[in-house]
Amino acid sequence: MTSMSRARVARRIAAGAAYGGGGIGLVGAAAMGLLLAEVQLAKRQVGNGTAPHAPKAQGLYGLGYSVPGEPPLRLRMLGDSTAAGQGVRRAGQTPGALLASGLAAVAERPVDLRNVALPGACSDDLDRQVALVLADPAQVPDVCVIMIGANDVTHRMPPTRSVRHLSAAVRRLRTAGAEVVVGTCPDLGTIEPVQQPLRWLARRASRQLAAAQTIGAVEQGGRTVSLGDLLGPEFAANPRELFGPDNYHPSAEGYATAAMAVLPTVCAALGLWPADEERPDVSRREGFLPVARAAAEAASEAGTEVTAAMPTGPRGPWALLKRRRRRRVPESEPAPVTPSPQAGPSGV
Known part of the structure; x- marks a missing residue:
């Protein structure tokens, strides 16, 4: 599918989400029977649900930057098991911990991390997660990172409904005063045990949803x-190193690679990234595009950022597409805390 075709599909899904539609599917009905059969086979091979629970990574990072009277930055993670960090053994290997330690180093301030992500969650769980994050009006987050979408595809949630829930979550968080960065639906076609034709269908569905998520989130x-295959070109060279033991969730190196892609955008949202890197760089194919076109381009290339640029244009709202340089994120453990227990179904 070309980027123009993907842009049209993404815009239709986003429009359906905005106006209450729900009948736009990600794959044709004729392929659904074969898809379901392949899904069952893939689940048996993947061993989905056998990975250990995500380590508890909540707490303070960057205590060495503490200054009396200056509160820490508040970072909140929402979403599914990718946001929770399922598949690794140490707290410091989870994406939340990696982002918190990286943000602390860039900001030179401590970062208070809280993770309300739920393994197995679909986008309709975001309403509950946002309520948890905003429960204390005196503790509004500085920035929230949402990673969601894979379960929406595997559970066949209508994409318009999926995007509607995500858009509502972003709107509530932004209204409360938090910056929001969304890691869009990963490319399920990269999972090794998944065979054709499911691999092609999963990739197509994942990218269509990712593009529609981009439109919905940016417009709010x-x-x-774009997480895409989570790892960009590194995955093709090292699939066994970048997936965990269950061949489904990322490994520690996989999460580190994803965190490197997300951290610059988190910092930029807080005004912490170098100003000269905020201008589009044509050598990296950055620039201003209609939001649907930018969303489609981003869905095709992992690690691509999309942010609102102009509210109106000759073809609707415009966005800035950036391909930021990745930077290594240090691994560190949180200061001791007593985190609230997490419970829920295992899954993506």
Whole structure:
């Protein structure tokens, strides 16, 4: 599918989400029977649900930057098991911990991390997660990172419904005063045990949803980073190193690579990234595009950021597409805390 075709599909899905539609499917009905059969086979091979629970990574990072009277930055993680960090053994290997330690180093301030992500969650769980994050009006987050979408595809949630829930979550968080960065739906076609034709169908569905998520999130004032295959070109060279033992969730190296892609956008949202890197760089194919076109381009290339640029244009709202340089994120453990227990179904 070309980027123009993907842009049209993404715009239709986003429009359906905005106006209450729900009948736009990601794959044709004729392919659904074969898809379901392949899904069952893939689930048996993947061993989905056998990975250990995500480590508890909540707490303070960057305590060495503490200054009396200056509160820490508040970072909140929402979404599914990718946001939770399922598949690794140490707290410091989870994406939340990696982002918190990286943000602390860039800001030179401590970062308070809280993770309300739920393994197995679909986008309709975001309403509950946002309520948890905003429960204390005196503790509004500085920035929230949402990683969601894979379960929406595997559970066949209508994409318009999926995007509607995500858009509502971004809107609530932005209205409360938090910056929002969305890691869009990963490319399920990269999972090794998945065979054709499911691999092609999963990739197509994942990218269509990712593009529609981008439109929905950007139009509500958020920024997005395309997770794509989570790892960009590194995955093709090292699939066994970048997936965890269950061949489904990322490994520690996989999460580190994803965190490197998301961290610059988190910092930019807080005004912490170098100003000279905020201008589009034509050598990296950055620039201003209609939001649907930018969303389609981003869905095709992992690590691409999309943020709102102009509210109107000759072809609707415009966005800035950026391919930021990745930077290594240090691994560190949180200061001791007593985190609230997490419970829920295992899954993506």
